Amino acid sequence: MSELQRRPTLMDVAEAAGVSRALVSIVMRGAPGAAESTRQRVLQAASDLGYRADSRARLLRSSRTKLLGLAFSSSQPFHAEIVDAAYAEASARGYEITLSAVAGGRPEARAIETLLDVGAEALIIIAPTLSVDNLAQHARQVPVVSLLRDDVGEYVDSVSSDDYAGIALAVDHLVSLGHRRIVHVDGGTAVSSDKRRETYRAEMIRHGLQPVVVSGGTGEEDGMRAGHTLQADLPTAVIAFNDRSALGVMECFRAAGIGIPADVSVLGYDDSNFAKLSYVQLSSVSQDAPLLAAAAVGRAVDRIEGVSSPGSVVRTPHLVIRKTTARAPEGNSDT
Amino acid sequence: MSELQRRPTLMDVAEAAGVSRALVSIVMRGAPGAAESTRQRVLQAASDLGYRADSRARLLRSSRTKLLGLAFSSSQPFHAEIVDAAYAEASARGYEITLSAVAGGRPEARAIETLLDVGAEALIIIAPTLSVDNLAQHARQVPVVSLLRDDVGEYVDSVSSDDYAGIALAVDHLVSLGHRRIVHVDGGTAVSSDKRRETYRAEMIRHGLQPVVVSGGTGEEDGMRAGHTLQADLPTAVIAFNDRSALGVMECFRAAGIGIPADVSVLGYDDSNFAKLSYVQLSSVSQDAPLLAAAAVGRAVDRIEGVSSPGSVVRTPHLVIRKTTARAPEGNSDT
């Protein structure tokens, strides 16, 4: 293998094109102040040499990287969907995205440090678990946008989905199908779990129904465990914290010969890609990942560019009805 | 919101401690050449000011970023598992990882550019789809390691799993359980699909059995489609291209009332996290994501640091037997 090539610099391009470094800089940035003919010549030289601007040097001098830092959790498929959408929106706004995963042995704080180290001008954190103080501290250095969590203090922007409306939609939908015994399998320690649980309780009471909460979590296993608990006293409908949990519940029921939606209706949350799969066909509350991602990227870019805009954005989710929810079975009334 | 703070610099710390910038640099890097007493004084001053080294400037000067670029596909859960493991290995080696996703509207070339822009010293690409020439071109600038694909030319290192051995294990396992009618649902256009398909054919013939290939893909939907095709003339065992496809096949069979493993055994590939879920319990060929990731990171770091080592590493996969494979049903012999 031959020796690695040194990366060409502005100086190299300048020499090749017979102009000064400054002019090459002007051309590369697309700034005004270069004659069209020289511009072409410089661009030609740059592409001949395979020149690419060194973002570190650029940042050092200009404090602009056009880089958005996005922290996500590698184990959540829904986060992956947001990541995809964020790329699209960022590139439309002329920014790049740099990712950092929160994984098993890699805490959120570490992920954020990495993002700042590579020069992210703003931070977008999906479902941050850091304390409000901690987030505020970072916000003194760069704009911070929290996605899917809204209690983040006054210094951090948030883009979230209206959990209240989402759960209300879920309960209304099931009630309108004649269900009265509707159980909620919660998200355990997950970020919006408390909010959804309490909203579920309030909504049930508003409908004159008895709320029943079973503890769950964010994964299929949690859903399965909850499903087992439920078998003892089967409700007619279940609202799960998210789609993965819903899947677990369904698997458990299926294994026990309980028909979905014949015996029990199951409603998920997130409308993940796999909810759409033909063999799953899960009814779910959609938070619309592309819209959320676009809003978060928009907020981050606005902040960077000094455009004033509201501190927090709340999007209203909507219901996607597929094949796991149906009319309540007859004669199976409450209590 | 208050104005963003200016970050303190080496100069600020130097003034506060009454020493030169260079000495502060020495202390902050933990380099030898500073008296213990001054070292303490400088560290004190630095922490008083809340000083954090500006990595952009540092890296610009030292031409070391200690950054590994990792390109992965956001829609593949197996890639996410590799990403997790790569983080762990990189940090053990004293490197950081910067990610770039290949998503719908974001081609691999774009992902790689981003990685180079932020200063990655080496590229690790999971299942690259770029041409050998294209990869070689990047390899002239930085070391490139291909993960899960081994035909990448002489200038690019590769770390892959031995598909030959993997499929052989799969076929042997099923044959040893008495299966004779074993079908392969292939991966369509996926990176190692051709190799696995041909190996399957060869292995079947070696065992004196008739190979049957059904076209599939990398997702659950592909598996489902293949499952439908298979129902017409049911085999006793199916080897799927990956776990997601296997899941699709199983769902299709289950819906048709076909018992797994009572009527048909199903074997996946990848041993993804969800294969381990209690309600899936999929037997699968494990490529061992942590080991693959560690090997890839190791190769990249070795290259960066000039340690000579073999150009390609091939790991042998192993079989994880769970509950979707069992003895072939009696009286259901071949053809």
Add this chain to the structure above:
DNA sequence: CATGTCTTCTAGATCGTTCTAGTTTGACCA
């Protein structure tokens, strides 16, 4: 012809580090 005004281009400072090549300090020894 002097002056003013564009446009196009360039020299040199600068960002916050690290690196190189010293210089100073002080301990030790003949």
Add this chain to the structure above:
DNA sequence: TGGTCAAACTAGAACGATCTAGAAGACATG
């Protein structure tokens, strides 16, 4: 006392870009 040597410290040049201020040339105007 003076010489040697290592340890402690420093000045100033990098790194590769951007930015500021101004020079050079073309052209119009009075």
